[in-house]
Amino acid sequence: xxxxxxxxxxxxxxxxxxxxxxxxxxxxxxxxxxxxxxxxxxxxxxxxxxxxxxxxxxxxxxxxxxxxxxxxxxxxxxxxxxxxxxxxxxxxxxxxxxxxxxxxxxxxxxxxxxxxxxxxxxxxxxxxxxxxxxxxxxxxxxx
Numbered sequence: 001x002x003x004x005x006x007x008x009x010x011x012x013x014x015x016x017x018x019x020x021x022x023x024x025x026x027x028x029x030x031x032x033x034x035x036x037x038x039x040x041x042x043x044x045x046x047x048x049x050x051x052x053x054x055x056x057x058x059x060x061x062x063x064x065x066x067x068x069x070x071x072x073x074x075x076x077x078x079x080x081x082x083x084x085x086x087x088x089x090x091x092x093x094x095x096x097x098x099x100x101x102x103x104x105x106x107x108x109x110x111x112x113x114x115x116x117x118x119x120x121x122x123x124x125x126x127x128x129x130x131x132x133x134x135x136x137x138x139x140x141x142x143x
Contacts, residue, residue, distance in 0.1 A: 001078070001095060003102055004042070005071030009050075012065040013114050024058040025123045029103060034086055036079065037071065044073045047082070049099060053107040055115075055123045062120055066107050070099060 033050040048071050055064040074082070078095065085092055091099070108124055115122050 001098055002073045003070060004039070004046070004073055005048075006068065006102075006106060008066055008068040008110070010065070010067040011110075011114075013063070013118055015062045015118050015120065016060055019057065019061045019121070023061065023121065025121065026056045026058060027123055028052075028054045028056075029100060029107070031091060031099075032067075034082065039071075042073060045076055045079045047072050047074055047079065051103055053103065053111070055111055057120065062118070064111055064114055064120075066110060068103075068107075070103060072099070 030052045031049050032052055033048075035048045035050075037046045037048045039046045048069050050069050051067070053066045053068075057063065074095070078092075081092055082095055112122055112124065114120075
């Protein structure tokens with residue numbers, strides 16, 4: 001599977017109220033539609049996956065929603081297998097895992113930009129530098 005296109009169709013972010021008290025951040029990703037597309041420059045089958053990515057700040061503090069699409073090239077056998085599974089709204093793991101990882105990478109980066117703009121907590125923890133822990137003389141190095 002090769003990715004040849006990506007884009008956003010709709011971006012929605014709303015701060016509903018000031019964040020106070022307990023905060024729970026939930027993320028979700030859904031494939032909403034799969035269509036077979038024709039691209040003049042490509043001989044292989046091309047599929048367009050429409051998706052919805054959301055970050056909810058519960059209870060009811062804010063929401064961020066990104067709707068978009070990914071265009072990929074897949075083999076003809078994979079297309080048949082995919083649409084057989086899609087009848088039950090399922091996607092085979094060999095397609096779903098790389099597809100979701102690609103969407104998550106793009107959407108997480110875009111979401112963090114908007115979270116910064118709207119002064120919302122990041123939905124993904126950022127790496128932090130920690131001071132070295134004091135070790136006793138007989139403690140071994142732990143990675």
